[in-house]
Amino acid sequence: MNFVTVQGRRIEVARLSSARPRQGYPTIVFLHEGLGSVAMWRDFPQQVADAVGCDAVVYSRYGYGNSDPLVQPRDVRFMHDEGLNALPELLDKLSIERPILFGHSDGASIALIHAGGAKRPLAGVIVMAPHVLIEDVCIDSIKAIKRVYDDPKTRLRERLARFHADVDSAFRGWNDIWLDPELPSWNIEAYLPAIDCPILAIQGEDDAYGTMDQIDCIARQAGDVRLLKLADCGHSPHKDKPAEVLDAVTAFVERIVKT
Structure with missing residues (x-):
């Protein structure tokens, strides 16, 4: 585990080598969900790196994991x-050029914003359970998890504390902004037509935070999009359907490299 300074803040970073590296394959950069961190990914990034032959980078965004905790509330454009400022600086600090971005939930939205707005070359983008626009089902679920977190009998706070040095900062920083009255107008569809790299978009049919409209929206507005819709799968496809996700990711990367 290493730390780099991005926007004046200490950011936790892990670099993973593939067990069977392939020359010329791009680095995969993993962007975690709204309550995620380096540790929350567990061994999934290493599984991807080994299966695909790519090196991987996993990092905890500001306010999560062992990165610096929040010192002030987020705003709705966090x-x-x-995607437009912190991620480009991080990639430059790590000397990563033309990566594949692999984002989950909030991390998927950040990857799409970067791909469509940062004007930097990417080999590809993989998004799981992305937020492109705000749906009522998402806000309702975030309200519900706040009640769970605030109830000590659920032990949610205790479980999350294993993955965040400052668990209250991580949870409140995420939950508060998602329940901000201005957030329902948040929308990143304008970035989709400008994405000029292949996209693999993955969504579970039973996701409590979003519907298939999210990835269908990507398919309608971006150029080169492959969809993976998974039955009996919730908000974390890599946990609910790991074999299917790993197979799809491997095929996607192979197509990118051979194109």
Whole structure:
């Protein structure tokens, strides 16, 4: 585990080598979900790196994991700032050029914003359970998890504390902004037509935070999009359907490299 300074903040970063590296394959950069971190991914990034033959980078965004905790509330454009400012700086600090971005939930939205707005070359984008526009089902679920977190009998806070040095900062920083009255107008569809690299978009049919409209929207407005719709799958396809996700990711990367 290493740390780099991005926008004046200490950011936790892990670099993973593939067990069977392939020359010329791009680095995969993993962007975690709204309550995620380096540790929350567990061994999934290493599984991808080994299966595909790519090196991987996993990092905890500001306010998560062992990165610096939040010192002030986020605003509704926090994912824009991450995709257009923090992520480019991080990639430069790590000397990563033309990566594949692999984002989950909030991380998927950040990857799409970067791909469509940062004007930097990418080999590809993989998004799981992305937020492109705000749906009522998402806000309802975020309200519900706040009640769960606030109830000590559920032990949610205790479980999350294993993955975040400052668990209250991580949870409140995420939950508060998602329940901000201005957030329902948040929308990143304008970035989709400008994405000029292949996209693999993955969505579970039973996702409590979003419907198939999210990835269908990507398919309608971006150029080169492959969809993976998974039955009996919730908000974390890599946990609910790991074999299917790994197979799809491997095929997607192979297509990128051979194109």
